[in-house]
Amino acid sequence: MKNKKRIEKAIGYIPQGSTVADIGCDHCYVLIKGVLENKIKKGIGIEVVPGPYQQGKSNIKENKLEEHLDIRLGSGLKPLHINEAEICVIGGMGGQLIKYILEEDLEKAQAFTRLILQPMGSERELRKFLIKNGWKIIEEDILISDRLYLYIVAERGEQNMGNDFLYDIGPVLTKKKCEGKDKYILDKIEKLNKIKIELYKANDQETAQKGLLKIENKIKLWSNELENK
Ligand SMILES: C[S@@+](CC[C@H](N)C(=O)[O-])C[C@H]1O[C@@H](n2cnc3c(N)ncnc32)[C@H](O)[C@@H]1O
Known part of the structure; x- marks a missing residue:
């Protein structure tokens, strides 16, 4: 099975006996394996x-799981009715797209008891959206596979982020000692350093200097995170 580690990781966050919606299910492997287990x-x-x-449809048929699994063609939460599923899994998409999918049908999204999200980037924006709209991040982790994958698990509730940088690193991840965290932080610093190089080359150096200050500050915060782990 393709993406075995990622599929197992997502299933690990699903409570036993749940009804689950997988948005962007692709091959449907998360749902298939989840039912088989x-x-x-x-x-x-x-x-x-x-x-x-x-x-996905033919994979469900091949595994004779039509009684348990239903696959629908459509975008985001549109093909779902409110309260049709307790758990919502959205993985392998950009954080902005995940945010857009939830935001577009906010009432349906807020009716899930748990969100299991695996954003490919833009995690700061995604966390901001979650906290602003009444979710609390209960778990975060990094999976090492062909690359690093971040998981964010959220449930309804209030969360006081306190410090703005927690939107970048994550309120759970910051306190966690996990494999891959160093590499995750170093990747962030490397990306910021690349932006810095571009800013040095910019024609409008007055504006570029303001950007550079912000980038330097972010690099410092990520580096502190590396030291405090
Ligand atoms: C990279 S795949 C990830 C598949 C699977 N969720 C995983 O984590 O391995 C992203 C899938 O999401 C689908 N997708 C993208 N936008 C979507 C949307 N708005 N609604 C439903 N599916 C979407 C794509 O067609 C694609 O099959």
Whole structure:
């Protein structure tokens, strides 16, 4: 099975016997494996692209799981009814797209008891959106596979972030000692250093200097995180 480690990681956050919606389900492997392991009672996969939708459908048929799993062609939460699933999984998409999917159908999104998110970038924006809209981040972790994958698990509740940098590093991840955290932070610093080089080359140095100050400050905060781990 492709992406085995990522699929297992997502399933690990699903409470036993749940009804799960997987948005952008692609092959439907999370739902299929979840049912085969008796973790998922009922699953609904949503896929916007016809090719993966057909593939997911035939994977469900091949595993004879039509009684447990339903796959729907459509975008985001649109093909779902409110309260149709307790848990929502959205993985392998940019953080901005995940945010957009939840924001577009906020009432449906807020009715889930748990969100299991695996954003590919823009985690700061995603965390900001979650906290602002009444979610509390209960778990964060990094999975090392062909690259690093970040997981954010959120439930309804209030969260006082206190410090703005927690939107970058994550309120749970900051306190965690986990494999991959150093590399995750070093990757962030490397990206910021690349932006710094671009800013040095900019024609408008007055504006560039303001950007450089912000970048330097962020590099300092990420570096502190590396030292405090
Ligand atoms: C990179 S794949 C990730 C698949 C799987 N979730 C995983 O984590 O391995 C992203 C999938 O999301 C689908 N997708 C993107 N935008 C979507 C949307 N708005 N609604 C439903 N599916 C979407 C894509 O077609 C693609 O199959």
